[in-house]
Amino acid sequence: MRTVIGVDSGGTSTRAVLADESGRVLGGGRSGTGNPTSSGAAVALASMTEATLSAWRAAGSPACELVVVCGAGVTDPSFGTLLTAALDQGGLPIEARIVGDILGAYFSATAEPDGYVIVAGTGTTAGRIRDGAIMDVADGLGWLLGDGGSGFWLGRQVARAVAADLGGFGPSTALTPLVLQRLPPSPDAIPPWRPEGLHRLLRWTYSIRPVELSTFAPLAFAVAGDEVADEIVRRAAALIVQRLEAVVQDDAGPIVLTGGVLGPGPIADAVFDRWPGRCLRATDGTAGAALLALREVGLPAGRAELDRLLATSGSIGIGS
């Protein structure tokens, strides 16, 4: 029996599955943040190592051929070598390869070698997949330069709209009470010239890391019918569609959607409406990583193997 390991590493958690050549999952592992850009290389490497070794041991420590990690925020090409060495130290002699997280997302919804993918979570990245590899990418440029329509983009727009409402230089919006009830009390006295709620928003916003403004993103969907919120959502949908349009070249191939912003709702609807009949939703990135690993070692990696990966990974208790 031949086996491989697939790892999905992100900002919140790192999850790994060990699968046999039929796509049956034999063990899983889970650890903390695995994004080297946001958490540092050492922490990410430790998370990837821990999740991989956990999955391997949970499956009974079988001989295993390859680990494929689909990782957000991995920009250093030598990271795979570091992980190979760390796994060897942990008792698992195996080659580790790292690929972009959008590839894992894509192959967790389809086994087609050619297609497209859009990930819209805290950030936004669209990709063109050709022959199982990332051929072209649009955006993925982070909160200052890009990430149009992302959770950060939405959250920042919500915060700015509420600031303009409270400050009297923008329209009134139903977003305002929703934001205010989420804010802590002001840590200092309210200056006489500033509304109390605006002062709390100001103090909180400049005390957090900017990307944490993405916590306001869900509010944009919570007050449908509010003109300000609806305009924010409409603009986000246009930016997401624009990023996909930059990579979609033909009328064939699936378009895979994933990330919190593209859950059921108006932004996903805009994508479904723009490309009817071609859109699929990705759920479990570890299935895509494991499918890539099967493919890389020359084993069958088609729809049957993907379906088996998805069907068997839910029962191993590593969450989603």
Add this chain to the structure above:
Amino acid sequence: MRTVIGVDSGGTSTRAVLADESGRVLGGGRSGTGNPTSSGAAVALASMTEATLSAWRAAGSPACELVVVCGAGVTDPSFGTLLTAALDQGGLPIEARIVGDILGAYFSATAEPDGYVIVAGTGTTAGRIRDGAIMDVADGLGWLLGDGGSGFWLGRQVARAVAADLGGFGPSTALTPLVLQRLPPSPDAIPPWRPEGLHRLLRWTYSIRPVELSTFAPLAFAVAGDEVADEIVRRAAALIVQRLEAVVQDDAGPIVLTGGVLGPGPIADAVFDRWPGRCLRATDGTAGAALLALREVGLPAGRAELDRLLATSGSIGIGS
């Protein structure tokens, strides 16, 4: 002879003038950054103290009644008490009062007690002045929540437009070569999937403090006729006008403009066109601070005193 001191403290420099009761400037002083929000309270306090004492000594250390500091970024009301104590330690027993920088900007262009002011530099703040005091403010909320149409706003829009152009998900723009020629070489290898210029922009942007994106602001005006740049400037002008509209309540009183974004050009033109015949340009904030000080101690503080302050402060060598 009665005398007062006016201080204009900002992110770049702190400048002070000592003036007699006629508005004649008798001495000036200059020091470094005086913005407690961006540089810390200790540094700002030291700058204000140094500039004030320099002006006092340059005028021959006369008896002096009051220091008024017009300061950007001063949010702590006890700051005036700290400055009073620091000046006393420096040999100058005098009361120090701190007011918002927009008040100094306003009174450096007019002696009218009622009117309006808009400052658009790195940030954007509009204010309503009533009876010589700030009555209402719009925006001034910093780069994440506000500062619509400011130098940061413009610079960030320029950077995002260039990123979208280079990344293939936005229109081509003449801003791109202008930004690229200002960027340092990449500190690391260019990943194969990313255009070289985009990688340099990405590395540079995430290595600076976000507000430093305002260095790109002047480029928005440098390629008139470019659709992308013209749209950025048009949106900035609309945001600036919107902030003034939030404070302007009637058809009387001057509207004072100041800050790098409101130098001669299309954004200032939009304000002049919206309120024809009412707009004035502020030049030297120390004149406004000194005029406020004269007013506070009960001396005449009208057009004649302002004109004398402006006419005599240029020759004392503290720059602008």
